[in-house]
Amino acid sequence: MPDSTNNSSSARFVDGAIPAGLLAAVRSGRPLVHHITNSVTINDCANITICAGAAPVMAEAPEEVGEMVAAAGALVLNIGTLSATQVEAMLIAGRRANELGIPVVLDPVGVGATEFRTATAHRLLDALDIAVLKGNAGEIGVLAGTGGSVRGVDSGGVAGDPVETARECARSTGTVVAMTGAIDVVTDGSRVFLVRNGNPAMDRLSGTGCMASSVTAAFVAVADDYAVASAAALAAFGLAGERGAAGARGPYTFRTALFDELAGLSPDDLARHARIEER
Numbered sequence: 001m002p003d004s005t006n007n008s009s010s011a012r013f014v015d016g017a018i019p020a021g022l023l024a025a026v027r028s029g030r031p032l033v034h035h036i037t038n039s040v041t042i043n044d045c046a047n048i049t050i051c052a053g054a055a056p057v058m059a060e061a062p063e064e065v066g067e068m069v070a071a072a073g074a075l076v077l078n079i080g081t082l083s084a085t086q087v088e089a090m091l092i093a094g095r096r097a098n099e100l101g102i103p104v105v106l107d108p109v110g111v112g113a114t115e116f117r118t119a120t121a122h123r124l125l126d127a128l129d130i131a132v133l134k135g136n137a138g139e140i141g142v143l144a145g146t147g148g149s150v151r152g153v154d155s156g157g158v159a160g161d162p163v164e165t166a167r168e169c170a171r172s173t174g175t176v177v178a179m180t181g182a183i184d185v186v187t188d189g190s191r192v193f194l195v196r197n198g199n200p201a202m203d204r205l206s207g208t209g210c211m212a213s214s215v216t217a218a219f220v221a222v223a224d225d226y227a228v229a230s231a232a233a234l235a236a237f238g239l240a241g242e243r244g245a246a247g248a249r250g251p252y253t254f255r256t257a258l259f260d261e262l263a264g265l266s267p268d269d270l271a272r273h274a275r276i277e278e279r
Contacts, residue, residue, distance in 0.1 A: 031073030038080025197238030
């Protein structure tokens, strides 16, 4: 079966002014992004949020998360290094965010790898109104129930068409799905956006998936259309990856360049170089 992400006969490019305007809104509004996230990538997520133009806070004590999230523009829940206490904090913060109309971005890191991790992802999806579910192909395939595999926290891919997998996940969960890969797929179950920015070096560095969730949260914090905002965020992050990879000597020079390029990215850069197709 041909990969529908490569069939552009019915696609059109999104006007670059749209992602540019969202980046400008992030930079001018500097929304606070509250993270309850994993310990492996927490510092990178904080710094990439700053580079995007937003402000991070990394608070996960159940005693304070309800109060902290009330000041935020978006909440990121990342299940990469789970504990029972962290799950409790996620539920408290997520329910408070829902009460206040604050968008919640869920990153189901490694879902399908263990029963606890998989059950937690389903519990959060059932208990909370999730604005954006951002995962790799394997994670989204697991949650869609259409077939997906993970090894540890890495994607093993999906069994079928990635676009239809993402669509099915969006329809079954009632969320916008942002599925990252060589070509990112963003869908609300009806519309589909294909983001063709990025570089293979991004897959060879730990934490880029988590960082993508942080950038996505920064964009959805200033938007009403979460699908468009997610696509714009992934285009900005991908474009920074393209530029960072150009002069990198290896993974760690690329890591530094990724931060620098996102921090230096202008709305005009994004207007001219974002490659977002709508189906």
